Amino acid sequence: MLDDVPFFDLITMAPQDVMHVILEGGLAHETRLFIEHCVAMQYFTLDQLNTAIQDFDYGYAERSNRPSVITVAHIQAPVTTLGNQKGAPFSLSEYNLLSRFNILDDLMFFRGWCSKKKKKLLCVC
């Protein structure tokens, strides 16, 4: 539908956003996995980590962004309930299948944008 809108190129007008893709997406995911791994390997406990995070001197510029306490429930949460992540994850077999037929991008785009903006898109078009 959006392809038919004149003077609007869907690819160039809707670039990826670092905040939603990295900070609230992959990095949040990997931070959780990394802490979970370190706790499992007994490098440190969550109490030690939380104490170190709270006691660290970040400076006045970062005072308002001080991370909150990380609990066991946070690092053991299933993937689908992470942060603000909206799209449901693909399994590995599904990922391989989709990427083989080069339709992964279209499906990602559909899930990421259209499902969220469905009502608005319908109103526009």
Place this chain on the structure above:
Amino acid sequence: MCLLASQLWLLSRVLLLIVDQWVPQHDLHRFSYRLHLAILYAALAPEVHPQTPGILENLIHVHHLLFRLIYPNVQITPKLHYYLHLPSILRRDGPTRWICCLRYEAKHQRFKELFLEGNHLNPCKTLCQREENLQALRFVQIPGQLPPDVLADVEFSQLIVLPPQHPLLQMVLQMHAAPLNGLALCERATIDGTLFKCNRCVVRVHGPQPEFVFLTDIITNGVETYFHGELMQVIGFRDDLQLYEVAHTLHQRLTHVRHCATVQALMLWREGNRLFLSDRTSDRSFF
């Protein structure tokens, strides 16, 4: 992780420094996290080097392979695939930092608060009008001057009017061709919404090599502002922490605000006797 994006940004930058004493260097999970952090720095750099997209492609490729290797049972999310498009966006649109939603969503927060307490007949007009009034109040009170909150900071901090023969004044006059009136020292100043404090923060100076100045004086007359302080010696970029290790020196440096590369007041993070800087413009650390 139930953290806000800005909280996670801070945590990710400082996490490797915090866990450095516990997690061994050869841990593959740590290496993967380090790669991820390098990707984040490249994506959030204010300036992009022409070689950065190519390097970023390799970084993302290696990271995803490693991620699959060390987390074989973890499901892949769509967000990880979106990473593959970042290099092409960097080439086409420039630094992705300036199209990031972080500040826009924070700004949007204020409109949402106003909307709840305002009238609902014509919300667009009401919100725009209130925002315009607020901006006008900030900028129009003293025409031709900095916004009042900047002046308030300058006025409320300790002001020392410089005598004509003061060495700092002579240095400023050498840099600035036209004579400047009313120069004074202050301990803190808000410039473009960022608060700079003397003896607390570091700024980065434009140049091919990273140069950091630890602020000791801020010289201003309300229009032109200069930073004066110690030049920090860069010992090296700690790749395992993704931080610059620096040390104090006795060299002095005077620079105009326009020549500072950073838009943030960088904080010195200390671990034992060592000092670290998390520079968000560390694009050149790849090379």
